[in-house]
Amino acid sequence: MDIKETVISLSHLKGASGYEISAAEKVHEMFSKYCPKYEIVGQDNYVEYFGEYDENLPLLVLDAHIDQVGMIVTYVTDDGFVKVSNIGGLDRRLLPAQPVVIHGKKDIKGVICSVPPHLTSGGTEVLSWEDVSIDTGMTKDELEKYISLGDSVTYDVKCRELLGNRLTGASLDDRCGIASILLAFDMLKGKKLKYNVAAVLATQEELGERGAKICAYAVNPDIAIAVDVSFAYAIGEDERKCGKLGHGAMIGISPSLSREISDNLINTAKKNNIPYQIEVMEGLTSTNADRYSVSRGGVKTCTVSIPLRNMHTPVEVIDLKDIELTAELLADFIKED
Known part of the structure; x- marks a missing residue:
């Protein structure tokens, strides 16, 4: 798949929190080539089930929110x-x-x-x-x-190319997360998997992770990974609190996350020579991960975030290399060794 064209097309879909239906329907069409089964949970939350279901395997959710600020x-x-x-x-x-x-x-x-x-x-x-x-x-x-x-x-902005692998535009938070899951599914075609996998296209994340709260309860996964964005370093910011563009996915470590899943993601990256970054958070993550980790009896949850500059502006900036590396990490985490 052409990841640049995918990200650009996703960024042009309009769907402020609570008004995601048109964007959700179009993204569902993009997932249909990988996911033979889907369901709509609550208000326009699409749950896309990858490949064939195996009742002997645990269920892993890859969550990316589809809404944008507006x-x-x-x-x-x-x-x-x-x-x-x-x-x-x-x-x-x-x-x-x-x-x-x-x-x-x-x-x-x-x-x-x-x-x-x-x-x-x-x-x-x-x-x-x-x-x-x-x-x-x-x-x-x-x-x-x-x-x-x-x-x-x-x-009213269009996604534009910058030098190198970088793009700028609105709603890259979190359409680039959706793009990374699509690319991971493309990489997983025909592979033997360790999990049943569902992509959750969650609504209303920007209003307090409301869609994820509904989906966490309804889907009831064993493991959940919130694929979102986080802060990429720019002039005037504290480097210790930011990732760097082009250096790979940011794997979350936090008291509110599963250290087991964090360590497994880190080990996967090391084993497959995939560049990655560590994102340390002292409490809640302010992502959909916070809803999964306390749903029902608790879900083993982690964050995998794509570095992004200028968050919640019409000129967000991402590096396509980070989306590709995020997809590689997710695919290698999911497939059998």
């Missing part, structure tokens, strides 16, 4: 400006002058209003959500034909 329409002013609030943890520092799309009866393009520097008195404060307005160029009466309160809003 905004929700709260009001339309008499002047035709669209007021919004956040869906998930958007960085408000970047909002002014950003192009956006309102997903109503049809998509309406707009831009977030920005006060010119000539009209400000010195420094500009970070916008509060009460001050965020979208200009579409339409009147209130025109807008009300196409949009409604509660419609979702996402950044």
Whole structure:
């Protein structure tokens, strides 16, 4: 499979938390060539079962969330400006002058209003959500034909290539995790496996791992790996708290995770000469792993994260090499030696 084209196509799917159905349906189509069986759990959570089921094997879940951060329409002013609030943890520092799309009866393009520097008195404060307005160029009466309160809003950006193996765009968190699972499944075709494997395309992660909580209970796996993103080092950040782009997957170690699974992933990487990084967390992981580890009687859980810069912005940056190395790690962990 062409991993670059896969990541780009995934990043262009629109699906803010709670509004994932269109994206979920399209991603389901991508998994159908590997997964003969699937189920929909709760609100649009697709569970894709890889290959043939063997009742003698334990069930391993690879979880990647399908939602992205975004905004929700709260009001339309008499002047035709669209007021919004956040869906998930958007960085408000970047909002002014950003192009956006309102997903109503049809998509309406707009831009977030920005006060010119000539009209400000010195420094500009970070916008509060009460001050965020979208200009579409339409009147209130025109807008009300196409949009409604509660419609979702996402950044209007395309995924673009940078130098080397790097891409930049929105929603790479966590579409690159989905891409790595797809690539791992491609690598596992025709292989003998140690586990029954299910990919969980979880919704509403950005609202508190809600989809994962439902799926953890319903699917009831023996082992779960949350395939997500984590912080990649950039200028001004603490290197000790970040991974590095192009250096491989970040294997999680935390009191809230299974050290057994962490060690097995590390040993798999060493045995197969797969570059990897260690991500130490002192408590909860702020990923879907937190929901699996305490579901029912507890699930052996770990995180495998792809380094990403500029998280929750329209210019997230990833290295395709890390997605490929993550897929290799997952595939070698799953297949028989």
